Amino acid sequence: MLNPLDNYFEQKDKPVKCCLQYLRLLLMDYSDITEHWKYGMPFYYHKGKMFCYLWIHKKLHQPYIGLVDGHQIEHEDLLQEKRARMKILLINHLEDIPKNKIESILNLAFDLRK
Known part of the structure; x- marks a missing residue:
């Protein structure tokens, strides 16, 4: 039986599933990132503190x-919508994943923690 994290990714339809799995691997490539199941979703911690999560826009x-x-990061591709603290980066799962853009935004987020 799969753990809740693996089950979350497995139950998605392609190509959303492939996109989420790619993002998961990208995040897990960072040495200080750990993956947890929190609030019913995959959550990623940086040095023991909540950092980011993966989800599907409703x-x-x-x-x-x-x-x-x-909310502390200024980037044209981040959306605040009705969130107070969070901003999101939408990923179009029907196009090539913008790895460089994602990494540059993650680096901005890492810089906040220094």
Whole structure:
């Protein structure tokens, strides 16, 4: 039987599933990132503190990375919507994943923690 984290990814349909799995691997490539099951979703901690999570936008049906302290980051591709603290980066699962853009935004988020 799969753990809740693996089950979350397995139950998604392609190509959303492939996109989320790619994002998961990208995040787990960072040495200080750990993966947890929190609030019913995959959550990623940086040095023991909540950092980001992966989810699907309810209206747009697109995967996204939710950044916990995103409200402190200025980037044209981050959306605040009705969130107080979080901002999200939508990922179009039907196009090539913008790895460089994702990494540059993650680096901005890492810089907040220094």
